[in-house]
Amino acid sequence: MREEYLLAALRMGAGADPVPEGVSASARAVFGLRVPGGVPAGPVDVSVPPGARSSSEAGAAPAGLRRFSADGLVIDVETTVADGHLEVAGQVSPAPGQDARIEVRTPHIAKVRVPSGSGHFAVAGLPPGWVSVVCHRPGHPPVFTRWIHARP
Template sequence: MRDEYLLAALRMGAGADPVPGRVSAAARAAFALRLPGGVAADEVAVAVPPGARSADLPRQGADGSAGPRLGAAEAAPDAPGFHRFTAAGLTIDVEASVVEGRLEVAGQISPWPGPDARVEVRTPHVGKVRSPSGSGHFAVSGLPPGWVSVVCHRPGLPPVFTRWVHVRP
């Protein structure tokens, strides 16, 4: 088949078969999650610090079965746990867990981003904004389990955001 015939067939098919409404709605929702002008923080491998709630959580296997316990130097993807992100001179430590069916997120921004800084903990459905303490700590509870991202808003500077982390009960 020649390229022009294939392109013509694709054009005809695109006009006759509209995009389903749920696909368009999902695309609009995903587009709304972006953060224009923000700086994406890279995740850094780090040992779970002593005292972190996630240090002794059981790992869940892909099939839902219980796996080995999390050690100090490992983290299970898609499991509650400790994550460290860095960008633009900031380190964002995030610990997420599900308690009684609700997501709890605690963390620290270092160095302290200043008195007018705000930390936004986002899910696809709701976001909560906190002022970090003088030591950079923040906490949010009562969120729906699932995807979560943290954004540090500093006056006069672009926001720094973490990748989306999936947290399951």
């Protein structure tokens, strides 16, 4: 850390300088990305059965596949970047039922899909970068994944 940054941080901590507007704006933007009343789904290790398509390690899941679990749900999320756009496909297990919806969010836009009867969903045309998936079910709090960084 350079000395000037350390001194600036100390001044800010002491209350001598106002917080720079860029820092305040970023903090407000991050606050807007939260899911009030939601349940965070934690990451779960994913393995595939022998003989299934996988990465270079035997039994390892494909590189873009991540699994999360909370509140009785498992959310599988697979990300790919193709032609400069992010594609997200996944499945919620058990299937979330009628009137459920899946929200695929980036820091800039969100797209909502109705999952299939088996809980599958897909979204294409998102900007590459950070993405999170939220499962909304009537009568239950939303379950959301942590932010995943998807890059080419």
